[in-house]
Amino acid sequence: MFKWTWKSLSSQRGTLAGSALGIAFTFILVIFFDAVWRGESVQIVSYPDHVKPDVWVMQSGVGNMHMAMSFVWDWKADQIAKMPGVKRVTPILYMTSVVSAGKHRMFAFIVGLLPDAKRAGPWKLTAGRHIGNPQEAVIPDVFSKITGIGIGDQLRIVDKSFTVVGLSSGTYSSANSVLFVPFADLEEILSSSGTYSYLLVDAKEGTDPNDLAKRIRDQVEKVNALTQKEFVSNDLSMAKQMGVGIIVIMTAICSALAALIVGFTSYSLVIRRRREIAIIKALGIGNDKILISVIVQSGILTFIGFIMAMLFALFVMPAVPLLLPQLTLAVSTPALFQIGLIALVVAVLGALIPAWFVSRLDPATAFHI
């Protein structure tokens, strides 16, 4: 029976290739949608993930960075710096805004750095240097690639002009790129003084970050302190949550579409071979075996589509950002496994209509001319 299934499938190479490609692309659509969302979510935490202090200190009631607003008095940084187990406190100012450069605009996390705060600055420069003077900025290299704005060019944040002095790697995201400017300039834009947004606290060797965070929360008035892990996890889960609904729905629609393609192809194949099936039935082969053969047929189709989608996800998708550098794609293993499970369901669902047809097929059809 399996041999017959395989033969009937392989004799229709065009149909097999077309439907497998169709199934593959519906899976690719789901994988791509998920990868884009996941990629953007990962990029949203790119800054905290790379600067990696042991503890983040922020205004009480704030627990993350993305879209948040936090202000902490400067004297609290001094107070924390004197606490046992604290190696270093690096304050930053932070705001989200639109950066304009010529006709180009981008949403950005803008990080204001004190002169000696390289520790909180860009972690990898691909060109130029770190900021050192007033009204200088380090921008993401991808933004430079997309717009042509490079070292020596001007950009504006609110009503202040900055000169690009460096290009940083790993800081671009369509939702929120990270830009670095001098602290004093950002302070002026924010009309603030004597306050910081976040404090990056590095612990001395042997100090437990959880314990340090707790001590800071207990001893410093009106601040929140979180370990690096908690802080990043808060931002990441929030970013992911924002897209969960639409990803689930798109996955459902595309899976239904894949099931329809499988159903259509299996049904077409069964219709074409209905006389053969009728003969098999007339020879006394039971419905169950024929039904299994139909399911196997759907399974093979779906499997080929799934494999094509996997190959695309593993080998083609990583190359997409080379053509579209503004896209950050993160293909995750759980998402691929999820597609694998969906493929199984799709194969079974796709077999339902042809199975129904086969079960009703009259063996007498074999003798009709």
Place this chain on the structure above:
Amino acid sequence: MFLLAWRQVLLDPLRTVLTAVALGSVIAVILILVGFEQGQYYQLKQIVLNRKADLIVTQAGVSNFIAVRSSIPQLARAEVEAVKGVINAHPVTAIPVIYNRNNVRTPVYVLVYDTWGGPSSIIQGREITSGKEIVIDASLAKKYGINPGDSFYVTDFEFKVVGITQEAAFMMPFAFINYDGMLDLFIESEIAPDLSTFPLLSYMLVELDPAADRQSVARQIELHVPSVDVITPGQLAQNDVNMGKVFFKPIMGLLVSIGYIIGMLVVGLIMYADIRARIKSFAVLKALGFSFGRLFLVVLIQSSLLLVITIPIGTLLALGVSVFIETMSPAYFIRLFDPVIFLQTLMTFFVFAVIGALIPVRTIQRTDPMLAFQDI
């Protein structure tokens, strides 16, 4: 030719239904993706236009409404109102906050208003009448199961939800409080160590004398109040839409392209399977003297007929799914029926589908008319 193609479509009803649903689903996927993108732009636009101002005053250098910080000196309000032609400059303050309940965090854009700029589409409850009250977006209410009368904590400050509105943009729900509420929030909660660091006035919604010339008043305000910029609501909305496009266009463009490719493949597959199944019929027609061109035309008409049948199915499917999405996650708005975009999408799909239909045509070209006389 048309009749022949039509009869082919009716030959196997089950197969035609399967085909129509499969093609309809492809159309639905594309329409939903395009509608999702257009919905984002629409929401970005409406959130500004629904503030119902004649002109909008921003901090000098700020030309967006969403996800930016605009902070105007409070004295600027009197200066703006002193300009001839301005009846009132209604204050609005935007505060991004993170709503957190049971460790589920959502960024919320809180709009603080006094006389203008409040919620524009309340679907449940009422507007704010005191500083302790808040109106929240339906997506937030749905996500956390909040109803009018429930408490809503921003940091540690308790608001009472009195209304549910439908206002979200950039996948972010909005909430509305008044200035008493904002001051209470800042003072009573632990949010602000220093009030001066918070933008107390972000935008002004300018109400003009009906006889005043908008452009001229805008110029006068910018001339007399250097700390601000003046933008028409339409332009501010467009700036936000353009920013949204920076984010969505590359992503959605690629996803929609994949959708079109799926459409092309599905149509190609359907037509291929159909042609293979009727290869003998085509051989008979060839033996009867039908030229390849005429047979090609049959395939083209048949695929066009299929598309004409499936476009309404796809549209209905997309409509159903979009209603489902908006019910489940009200922060998303799927804008299916923007006439230009809708037609553009269907036309593009049509082109891709016709290209798909042409893929198997070579099979007909290679069909030997002798096949008609074999195995009878």
